[in-house]
Amino acid sequence: MGVSLKDIAERAGVSLATVSNVVNGYRPVGAQTRLRVQQAIDELGYTPNLSARHLRRGRTGLIALAIPELTNPYFAELAEIAIREAGRLGYTLVMENTAAAYEAEMSLLNGAQRHVIDGLVFSPVRVGRDEVLARATDTPLVLIGEGVHDAPYDHIAIDNVAASRSAVRHLVALGRRRIAFIGARHGDESQAAHLRLRGYRAALAEAGLPYRPELVAVTAQFGRRDGVRAMRDLLALAEPPDAVFGYNDLIAIGALRAVAEAGGRVPTDVAVVGIDDIEEGRFGTPTLTTVAPDKAEIARQAVHRLVARIEGAAVTGPLTVQTPFRLVPRESTTGPG
Amino acid sequence: MGVSLKDIAERAGVSLATVSNVVNGYRPVGAQTRLRVQQAIDELGYTPNLSARHLRRGRTGLIALAIPELTNPYFAELAEIAIREAGRLGYTLVMENTAAAYEAEMSLLNGAQRHVIDGLVFSPVRVGRDEVLARATDTPLVLIGEGVHDAPYDHIAIDNVAASRSAVRHLVALGRRRIAFIGARHGDESQAAHLRLRGYRAALAEAGLPYRPELVAVTAQFGRRDGVRAMRDLLALAEPPDAVFGYNDLIAIGALRAVAEAGGRVPTDVAVVGIDDIEEGRFGTPTLTTVAPDKAEIARQAVHRLVARIEGAAVTGPLTVQTPFRLVPRESTTGPG
DNA sequence: CTGAAAGCGCTAACAT
DNA sequence: ATGTTAGCGCTTTCAG
Numbered sequence: 199m200g201v202s203l204k205d206i207a208e209r210a211g212v213s214l215a216t217v218s219n220v221v222n223g224y225r226p227v228g229a230q231t232r233l234r235v236q237q238a239i240d241e242l243g244y245t246p247n248l249s250a251r252h253l254r255r256g257r258t259g260l261i262a263l264a265i266p267e268l269t270n271p272y273f274a275e276l277a278e279i280a281i282r283e284a285g286r287l288g289y290t291l292v293m294e295n296t297a298a299a300y301e302a303e304m305s306l307l308n309g310a311q312r313h314v315i316d317g318l319v320f321s322p323v324r325v326g327r328d329e330v331l332a333r334a335t336d337t338p339l340v341l342i343g344e345g346v347h348d349a350p351y352d353h354i355a356i357d358n359v360a361a362s363r364s365a366v367r368h369l370v371a372l373g374r375r376r377i378a379f380i381g382a383r384h385g386d387e388s389q390a391a392h393l394r395l396r397g398y399r400a401a402l403a404e405a406g407l408p409y410r411p412e413l414v415a416v417t418a419q420f421g422r423r424d425g426v427r428a429m430r431d432l433l434a435l436a437e438p439p440d441a442v443f444g445y446n447d448l449i450a451i452g453a454l455r456a457v458a459e460a461g462g463r464v465p466t467d468v469a470v471v472g473i474d475d476i477e478e479g480r481f482g483t484p485t486l487t488t489v490a491p492d493k494a495e496i497a498r499q500a501v502h503r504l505v506a507r508i509e510g511a512a513v514t515g516p517l518t519v520q521t522p523f524r525l526v527p528r529e530s531t532t533g534p535g
Numbered sequence: 536m537g538v539s540l541k542d543i544a545e546r547a548g549v550s551l552a553t554v555s556n557v558v559n560g561y562r563p564v565g566a567q568t569r570l571r572v573q574q575a576i577d578e579l580g581y582t583p584n585l586s587a588r589h590l591r592r593g594r595t596g597l598i599a600l601a602i603p604e605l606t607n608p609y610f611a612e613l614a615e616i617a618i619r620e621a622g623r624l625g626y627t628l629v630m631e632n633t634a635a636a637y638e639a640e641m642s643l644l645n646g647a648q649r650h651v652i653d654g655l656v657f658s659p660v661r662v663g664r665d666e667v668l669a670r671a672t673d674t675p676l677v678l679i680g681e682g683v684h685d686a687p688y689d690h691i692a693i694d695n696v697a698a699s700r701s702a703v704r705h706l707v708a709l710g711r712r713r714i715a716f717i718g719a720r721h722g723d724e725s726q727a728a729h730l731r732l733r734g735y736r737a738a739l740a741e742a743g744l745p746y747r748p749e750l751v752a753v754t755a756q757f758g759r760r761d762g763v764r765a766m767r768d769l770l771a772l773a774e775p776p777d778a779v780f781g782y783n784d785l786i787a788i789g790a791l792r793a794v795a796e797a798g799g800r801v802p803t804d805v806a807v808v809g810i811d812d813i814e815e816g817r818f819g820t821p822t823l824t825t826v827a828p829d830k831a832e833i834a835r836q837a838v839h840r841l842v843a844r845i846e847g848a849a850v851t852g853p854l855t856v857q858t859p860f861r862l863v864p865r866e867s868t869t870g871p872g
Numbered sequence: 873c874t875g876a877a878a879g880c881g882c883t884a885a886c887a888t
Numbered sequence: 889a890t891g892t893t894a895g896c897g898c899t900t901t902c903a904g
Contacts, residue, residue: 200650202897213875218899228873245650249595250897252586253880260627267615269814274611278604281630290597290651292629293618313537313582314627422818451818458820477606481759481788482819483795539881550891555883565889587881590896 201244209238221246261289261504262315264306266298266323270421270448271476272493273321276342279497280319287505289316298419300324309335317504322346338507340500344393350516352503356491356523362397363404364525365443365471365489370405372531374441374469377402378413380428380453381420381445394445394473413439420445425452426459433460440468441531447472447479447488454482454530469531484529495521538581546575558583598626598841599652601643603635603660607758607785608813609830610658613679616834617656624842626653635756637661646672654841659683675844677837681730684855689840693828693860699734700741701862702780702808702826707742709868711778711806714739715750717765717790718757718782731782731810750776757782762789763796770797777805778868784809784816784825791819791867807867821866832858 206217212231219225220235227235238244252258263280265273277293284291292315296302303325306318317338322330322345330341330349341353369377379398395414402409412435415428425444429452432439444450450472457468464470464484472479475490499519543554549568556562557572564572575581589595600617602610614630621628629652633639640662643655654675659667659682667678667686678690706714716735732751739746749772752765762781766789769776781787787809794805801807801821809816812827836856 203899204897214898215876215900216874219874222899224899226873231874247590247650247897249586249589249650250880251899253584253590253882253896254898254900256880258586268605268611268618269608269615271606271608271611274605274608277630278606278632281605281632290629292627293614295615295618309582313584313586422814426818455818455820477759478815481763481792483792541881551882552884552892553890556890559883561884563889568890584881587896588883590880590898591882591884593896 200247201242202247203244205242206235206238206244209242210234257316257508258314259289260292260315261317261319261501261508262292262294262306262311264294264296264303264318264320266296266321266420268293268295270446271478272446272448272474275476276493276497279494280501283498283501284505287501289501289505291501294318296323298323304329307333307339309337312337317508319500319504338504340504340507342496342500347393347518352500352507352516353518354496354499354503354521355518356489356496357520358393359397359400361473361489361491361523362394362443363401364523365473366398366401367405368487368525368527368531369441369443369469369471370401370407372441372465372469375407376410376413376437376439377407377441377443378415378432378439379443379445380415380417380425380432381449382414382416384416398443417445417449420449422448422452422455425449425454426456427452429453429456430460433457433462438468441465442468442470444470444472447474447476447486450486450488450530451478451482454484454486465529465531465533471531475526479528484534487528487531488526489523490526491523492521537584538579539584540581542579543572543575543581546579547571594653594845595651596626597629597652598654598656598838598845599629599631599643599648601631601633601640601655601657603633603658603757605630605632607783608815609783609785609811612813613830613834616831617838620835620838621842624838626838626842628838631655633660635660641666644670644676646674649674654845656837656841675841677841677844679833679837684730688854689837689844690855691833691836691840691858692856693826693833694857695730696734696737698810698826698828698860699731699780700738701734701860702810703735703738704742705824705862705864705868706778706780706806706808707738707744709778709802709806712744713747713750713774713776714744714778714780715752715769715776716780716782717752717754717762717769718786719751719753721753735780754782754786757786759785759789759792762786762791763793764789766790766793767797770794770799775805778802779805779807781807781809784811784813784823787823787825787867788815788819791821791823802866802868802870812863816865821871824865824868825863826860827863828860829858 203214203217207214219227281291319340321343327346330346339351344358417424442453450470471487473489475488479486540551540554544551556564618628656677658680664683667683676688681695754761779790787807790807808824810826812825816823
């Protein structure tokens with residue numbers, strides 16, 4: 199094994215407790231003593247054994263970030279920031295991949311990692327409010343994204359209705375009349391949980407445009423491939439759309455590809471806008487107009503709130519934090535130049 | 536605290552050791568006993584306290600994957616598989632971001648996370664063979680990627696010379712004569728460590744094409760932006776290239792963007808090929824020709840080798856494992872349709 | 873300001 | 889096949 203507190207204590211001629219106090223700073227230590235201990239630590243190259251510390255403290259120092267897929271650049275970007283932020287607060291962040299599967303989400307939500315993680319930042323896709331309310335564990339939880347609302351947990355997200363509205367308003371302002379939405383899900387009509395669809399409808403309504411169900415495409419997942427498929431179908435309509443609002447950038451990028459394959463021009467024939475502002479959208483041809491959430495802020499808030507809950511700080515009631523966003527017009531709606 | 540072994544032992548009327556054996560299966564347990572214990576476990580909802588287990592075993596069950604950036608889709612895809620694979624072997628994988636910074640790489644290499652992780656899968660960028668040889672810790676280490684070779688550690692990678700050669704041969708076969716390489720680094724000429732550049736030169740040589748230094752672009756990083764910048768410069772040459780081989784897909788995608796911005800046609804004016812086969816390359820316009828490494832195989836081998844070392848298994852066979860790759864021709868070299 | 877000692881939950885060596 | 893127990897390294901209460 200490595201160097202332990204005991205080794206340092208012997209070397210410095212003090213007690214275990216004193217060394218611990220030098221390391222952790224809970225109690226004051228005399229300047230002389232501190233110096234001797236510090237020297238011993240440096241000489242022997244001591245690093246605390248975290249397993250022991252965690253056993254004693256009843257915590258592991260691990261928090262999890264549960265996302266549907268790391269290969270969605272939005273989540274990769276979010277994760278990168280969350281990892282850094284967790285590190286700053288003395289925690290190690292582990293990724294949990296739900297693959298957008300109900301079982302995986304339920305298992306995580308209900309403490310699959312109990313005793314392993316101190317808390318969970320969770321971006322639900324399949325699981326709804328009811329499942330969150332019926333949770334079988336009390337591991338601290340922070341929700342992110344638009345999946346679940348009004349549950350008694352901290353929730354960090356953009357105002358999805360407003361974000362979608364601003365995207366669609368942009369298309370309306372460009373004179374588009376037949377605006378499609380790709381990325382709806384079965385059952386959404388009744389659930390009223392799908393805020394992006396709601397924002398889309400609201401923007402249509404305020405522009406005096408009719409809501410056309412045939413322009414709303416349901417997708418299985420939220421990847422590029424889903425965008426391609428849905429867009430092909432939309433292009434095959436007798437009256438195809440002159441604009442598309444994608445649930446996220448990946449879907450919008452898929453739509454762009456489908457238009458290109460069909461020989462259409464963007465934005466002349468079809469304007470396209472997404473949400474997420476992933477790096478990829480800035481380098482394709484055309485570049486992608488998008489609604490940019492403040493990813494750093496979301497990640498930071500989520501991790502900080504979670505840690506506050508874990509450490510039992512007096513955090514006032516479950517809180518919903520709406521982080522800022524902004525529309526970023528690019529070539530897919532405004533054309534080159 | 537939660538339910539402990541002791542609680543289960545009392546409930547089932549057996550000893551601690553027996554419960555432990557039911558959980559871990561080190562020693563045989565009678566059918567009757569096993570049943571009673573299992574029942575108690577289910578009823579009380581027992582999960583082992585990992586901190587205690589790790590303290591006792593002297594291991595943490597954590598392994599790290601150190602990569603330059605999670606926002607490079609290649610690494611995100613790799614990480615996703617590595618996480619799953621680690622989980623299968625009973626380990627939790629944590630991501631470490633080096634940001635391609637020398638300091639960060641050195642610190643990780645020399646045990647920054649000692650006592651926290653049992654082993655490290657490392658994709659070095661800045662750090663070279665010398666630094667790896669001079670390592671100040673004995674935490675098990677597996678290297679991946681083309682950064683460091685011939686160090687006394689397991690190393691999983693594709694044959695980068697061969698992979699690059701196949702990419703450039705493809706361009707040669709298409710009749711291209713002025714083939715550029717984007718993604719060289721300062722000092723490469725002497726180091727001979729940059730295998731992709733070597734493969735590029737080899738393919739030129741075997742095709743009887745001259746090596747033109749002005750067609751080799753040095754980049755600071757390996758991102759899309761670096762590809763854009765380098766390509767702009769190449770296009771400004773008196774005799775611009777008729778083909779580009781990018782160090783990776785991100786650079787190639789940047790090159791595609793620069794060509795589009797300059798009003799050039801791909802592949803008519805410039806053919807482009809990269810390495811990595813990231814998902815993004817399959818959905819842009821044009822789609823990107825690439826050399827596809829077997830990411831799953833790389834991730835799997837790296838994690839398995841590392842765990843074998845951690846658990847002290849007699850690891851046999853060569854230290855260096857070359858995983859398969861294949862050329863995937865797409866529109867950026869062969870045109871649409 | 874410092875020391876002694878209990879004990880977190882578990883595994884493994886030693887008994888039976 | 890099962891039980892007993894030492895001890896992993898640390899934090900923290902209680903004494904001084």
